[in-house]
Amino acid sequence: MKGLERITLDPNVMGGKPCIRGMRITVGTLVGLLASGYSNKDILKMYPYLEEEDLREALTYAAWRSEEFEAPLIIA
Structure with a gap:
């Protein structure tokens, strides 16, 4: 989501979970x-x-994710 500079996703930090500014706090x-x-x-x-x-920002990110819709990819 745009505008969330403090939320980071790095596969090398906490398994890629959304963290705060690259720290080990999710x-x-x-x-x-x-x-x-x-x-x-x-x-x-x-x-x-x-x-x-x-x-x-953590609350903003969590609210955004709770509203996100994931649709399955159907390959014909």
């Missing part, structure tokens, strides 16, 4: 923490190398 980890009730402040304290914008 979008899924952050979304899971937020869904479990941790606040942005809590997460930034646990991961001091993250920034508020990292959390916003």
Whole structure:
């Protein structure tokens, strides 16, 4: 998705899962923490190398992926 400069996909980092700025912290980890009730402040304290914008982009990316539709490729 355009405009998400902080979300990286690298096969050499966390098996290619979407990560924050090439670090070994996945979008899924952050979304899971937020869904479990941790606040942005809590997460930034646990991961001091993250920034508020990292959390916003993780949620934006997760929302975008949840709406994405994958259609099977049919070869005739």
